[in-house]
Each structure stands twice: as structure tokens, then as C-alpha cells.
Amino acid sequence: MGAADFAQPAVDGRSARWQGHREERRRELIKAARKAVHTLGRDAxxxxxxxxxxxxxxxxxxxxGDKAGLQQAMGEVVLAQMQRKxxxxxxxxxTPREGLFAMVSAYxxxxxxxxxxxxFVTRLPQGDAGQQDAIAASGALGHFFESISAMMAAPMREQLGPDAETLVSYWPTAAIGMVRNAGELWLSSPDxxxxxxxxxxxxxxxxxxxVGIAPRGQGRTDAAMTRTQQ
Known part of the structure; x- marks a missing residue:
């Protein structure tokens, strides 16, 4: 066999241009859809x-493909922007705490x-609320919160150290539950x-x-007292 036998097939210029056109058109549609949802509401x-x-x-x-496909595509754009921030x-x-605050604030x-x-990007628009969250957590939109969880694990590893790896694997998922539920309640509360x-x-x-619900500093004091009494 000669070198020509191993050569890569030539790229069809027309196919490449068409693919580029499709990708650009897709980006334009996502941008237009995001603007429309912002104005019309989540149930548009x-x-x-x-x-x-x-x-x-x-x-x-x-x-x-369908509305769920549009939700996922728009969610990927929103998530990428959030991750950059x-x-x-x-x-x-x-400090790790400052890093965690920065993530929560950006969210x-x-x-x-x-x-x-x-x-629009974190829930399906129709059906039972519990079913919506189950689908969002495990289906096509699950990557949205999974990606945030993975980012939140980094400062906690720095905070807790390598010996707490098992705890760190659970903590981001629990933390996202608190951040999401508290954040959405705050978001929906009237000014x-x-x-x-x-x-x-x-x-x-x-x-x-x-540190929990205790006022800042009190959680450490209570923990220290508990160790002293043991």
C-alpha cells in the first residue's frame, strides 16, 4: 500500500459550508427563542x-426535534454562560468559602x-410538578444541575481535604437541592x-x-463545646 491508501478523505467543501450554515442558523434560533421566552413567559x-x-x-x-430539544439546547447555552461567570x-x-459564595451568587x-x-430550561412545561422535577433531574435536562454540582465539589474538596472524598461526593447534590429550592423561593417571592x-x-x-442555620460563628462554638464535653 502506498501513502495515498492511508490519506484522509477530502472534505466536501459544500458539506462543510452547509454544516456551518446549519450551526449558525441553530445559534440564531436559540437566541431568538431565548428572547421570546424572556418576553412571553416560561409556558410559551x-x-x-x-x-x-x-x-x-x-x-x-x-x-x-421537539420542545424538550429546544429546552435542552437553550439550557446548554445558559449553562455555558453561567459556568464562565x-x-x-x-x-x-x-478561600473555599468565598469560592462557594461566588458560585451561589452567579447562580x-x-x-x-x-x-x-x-x-424554561430547568423544567418541562406541562404535567405534575413532581414528575417535572424527576424528569429534569434524570433526563435530558439533568446535565444542567449535574454540571453545577461538579463545579461546587471543587471548593468543598479544598475545604474538607482528601480524607472527606466520600462526603464530597454526596455534598454537591445536597447543596444544589438547597441552592435551587431556596433560590427559586427567593426568586418567586414578591419584592x-x-x-x-x-x-x-x-x-x-x-x-x-x-455552618447551618445558626448565626455565623455559633456553629463552630457549639462544635468545639461538644468536643470538649466528650
Whole structure:
């Protein structure tokens, strides 16, 4: 056999251009759909989204398959943006707790910037609420929170050390449950003097994750007293 027998097949220029066109068109549709959901609400139908985007429903089905496919595609874009913000914030942190606060703050900021888009990419629009969360946790949208959990594990490994690897494997999942539920309750609460702002809420959640519900500093004191009494 000669060298030509092992040569890579030539790339069809027309196919490459068509693939590039499809990818660019897909990005445009995701951007338009995100804008439509932000304006119309989390329950916007595919027809509503297509109309707002200035195209037809079959076009969205052609690129995304169904509404769940559009949710996943939009979720991937939102998640990528959130991850960039988290990594930038964590890079500036000097302690694991500051890193955790930066992640929680970035998460709340993303959700608050467009509650409709957040709800659209983290839940299925129809059916029982418990079933929606089960599907979101284990199905096509599960990667959204799984990716955040993986990022949250890093500062906890630094905080707890290598001997706590088993605990670290459980902690992010439990932490995401608290961050998500507390954050969504905060997000849906009407504005009032008693409602914390985004930074304050991120601080509260970080404290709950690190030391519990006790006032800052008290958790360590109670733990020290317990060890002394043993």
C-alpha cells in the first residue's frame, strides 16, 4: 500500500459550508427563542416562540426535534454562560468559602436576570410538578444541575481535604437541592423590605451550606463545646 491508501478523505467543501450554515442558523434560533421566552413567559408554545422569532414552527422542529430539544439546547447555552461567570468569580476568590459564595451568587444572578428563561430550561412545561422535577433531574435536562454540582465539589474538596472524598461526593447534590429550592423561593417571592437582595441571599445560602442555620460563628462554638464535653 502506498501513502495515498492511508490519506484522509477530502472534505466536501459544500458539506462543510452547509454544516456551518446549519450551526449558525441553530445559534440564531436559540437566541431568538431565548428572547421570546424572556418576553412571553416560561409556558410559551413552540408556535408562539416561532412567531416571535419571525419564522415557522416546522423550522424549530427541524432543528430541535421537539420542545424538550429546544429546552435542552437553550439550557446548554445558559449553562455555558453561567459556568464562565462562576469560573471567573471563583478564580478571584481567596478561600473555599468565598469560592462557594461566588458560585451561589452567579447562580442567583443568572436566574434573576430572566426568571422565565431559567424556568424554561430547568423544567418541562406541562404535567405534575413532581414528575417535572424527576424528569429534569434524570433526563435530558439533568446535565444542567449535574454540571453545577461538579463545579461546587471543587471548593468543598479544598475545604474538607482528601480524607472527606466520600462526603464530597454526596455534598454537591445536597447543596444544589438547597441552592435551587431556596433560590427559586427567593426568586418567586414578591419584592418587599424583608426580601434579601441577591448578594444578601447568596450570603445566607452560603452560610447555611457551610455552618447551618445558626448565626455565623455559633456553629463552630457549639462544635468545639461538644468536643470538649466528650
Amino acid at each position: 408554545s413552540m408556535e408562539d416562540i416561532a412567531t416571535a422569532a419571525g419564522t415557522s414552527k416546522p423550522v424549530f422542529y427541524r432543528y430541535f 462562576m469560573k471567573e468569580a471563583v478564580a478571584a476568590a481567596t 442567583l444572578q443568572m436566574a434573576a436576570s430572566s426568571p422565565n428563561v431559567y424556568a 418587599s423590605p424583608a426580601k434579601p437582595d441577591q448578594q444578601a441571599m447568596a450570603g445566607h445560602i452560603t452560610d447555611w451550606l457551610c
